[in-house]
Amino acid sequence: MSQSVLDTNVLVLNRFYMAIRVVNVRRTFTLLYRDCAEVIDNENDQYVSYDFDSWCELSQLTSIEKQPGEEYIQAVNFELRVPRIVRLIRFDKMPMQTVRFNRKNLFARDEHKCQYCGKSEPAHKLSLDHVVPRSHGGPTTWENIVCCCLRCNSRKGGRTPKQARMKLLSAPIKPRVNPVLVQSMNDPRYACWKTFLPAAG
Numbered sequence: 001m002s003q004s005v006l007d008t009n010v011l012v013l014n015r016f017y018m019a020i021r022v023v024n025v026r027r028t029f030t031l032l033y034r035d036c037a038e039v040i041d042n043e044n045d046q047y048v049s050y051d052f053d054s055w056c057e058l059s060q061l062t063s064i065e066k067q068p069g070e071e072y073i074q075a076v077n078f079e080l081r082v083p084r085i086v087r088l089i090r091f092d093k094m095p096m097q098t099v100r101f102n103r104k105n106l107f108a109r110d111e112h113k114c115q116y117c118g119k120s121e122p123a124h125k126l127s128l129d130h131v132v133p134r135s136h137g138g139p140t141t142w143e144n145i146v147c148c149c150l151r152c153n154s155r156k157g158g159r160t161p162k163q164a165r166m167k168l169l170s171a172p173i174k175p176r177v178n179p180v181l182v183q184s185m186n187d188p189r190y191a192c193w194k195t196f197l198p199a200a201g
């Protein structure tokens with residue numbers, strides 16, 4: 001596994017059990033440690049909440065006999081189980097509605113795949129391409145920006161796909177659901193999120 005467990009995802013719910021964002025494990029433990037959040041754990045199809053101290057205690061018990069899908073990080077003298085869902089207890093943040101227009105979400109929407117040649121690349125080997133270049137009046141919107149490998153990007157230059165004779169794999173659209181969430185759903189460790197997410201359809 002190349003990705004550190006500390007960089008994997010945790011779903012954050014607001015007080016009303018509505019999904020508000022995704023953060024990494026590092027950030028999650030800060031929230032728990034400061035008593036800003038509690039862990040929501042699925043146990044025999046029931047959701048049980050734990051504050052940080054009781055989660056540490058539980059971790060020590062469950063680490064003796066780890067279950068598939070559970071991940072742990074090494075704390076000072078015991079193993080701390082990685083939660084997959086936490087709930088904010090102090091703030092009434094609003095649920096996710098519009099998907100933020102940013103690099104991370106654009107890459108996730110296009111599944112880190114160049115929309116011209118179809119090659120999958122890690123984020124640092126990808127760039128974002130204005131389909132209709134800005135010099136031709138192309139806007140910076142979901143519908144006009146795609147994920148593009150560096151090679152295709154330099155090949156296309158400041159031209160339209162037609163001028164460059166390059167075809168898009170699919171027409172870019174504005175996602176209705178946070179694409180980082182959608183991508184995470186393919187990973188079994190985030191299956192427990194499903195209950196808290198709005199239906200993708």
Ligand SMILES: [Zn+2]
Nearest residue numbers: 114117149152
């Ligand atoms: Zn490409």
